[in-house]
Amino acid sequence: MERVPVLKIGDILLVSIQIDMEDQVALQLQEDLADRIVATGCHGVIIDISALDIVDSFVGRTLATIASVSRVLDAETVVVGMRPAVAITLVELGLSLPGIRTALNVELGIELLARSRQDELTELDFDEDEPDAAAVSTS
């Protein structure tokens, strides 16, 4: 069985799907990514699907699961490079990929990850600095 490679680039795991995946290959990728997130402590995952000429409900579900699992492991997933015809087909199929962040290409995906990580850290700082304000607002 083929395997989709997972590359570590700085704080990001990059997956570029270059093959028409059998279902088992997609499930293997899901497992490999979870393992690599834990092993590397990366906070961002980019999945480049620009080479995919279709995304059916199985691959769509796999992408959604990868996004959920990485979130639980404190990593954000961005799916990049979806072809226009694939986007049209996915919507008509009934799959809107809720909860999946997307960007047009790898570069914009990296920017999106950097920004959302920054926002998260700023939010954390805010919570720690003003415990009283938080207590008042919830009482």
Place this chain on the structure above:
Amino acid sequence: MSDEGQRLPVTTDQDVVRVRQAVRTFSVAVKLSLVDQTKLVTAASELARNTLVYGGGGEVVVTRVQNERRAGIKIVFADEGPGIVDLTLALTDGYTTGGGLGLGLSGARRLVDEFEIDTEPGKGTTITITKWCR
């Protein structure tokens, strides 16, 4: 009138990939638009997976068809599995008995021009889809 079709067994994951590739080749040959190619290959992928997973395996036949006005592609997915007892339910978005998303049948129907199901409990399921060039 129709040409001789291509017959593909569906008994493994890899066979589902082969079905996608064959349907893509036919779609390019009859010059379906890129979006229509994508829709047809996606529908075929969903139905071939159902043939494998729920039908216990079966066969797919892809044929080039032609009517007075235009060319198209007809694909038949046949299995001798358990059949579908409640077709209305099976065609409902989100309904699944296998932990899927329940969008294969209903979604595939939306993606093609013609969609026909022939199913009988205990006997099997045959689904025929057609997509015409615009």
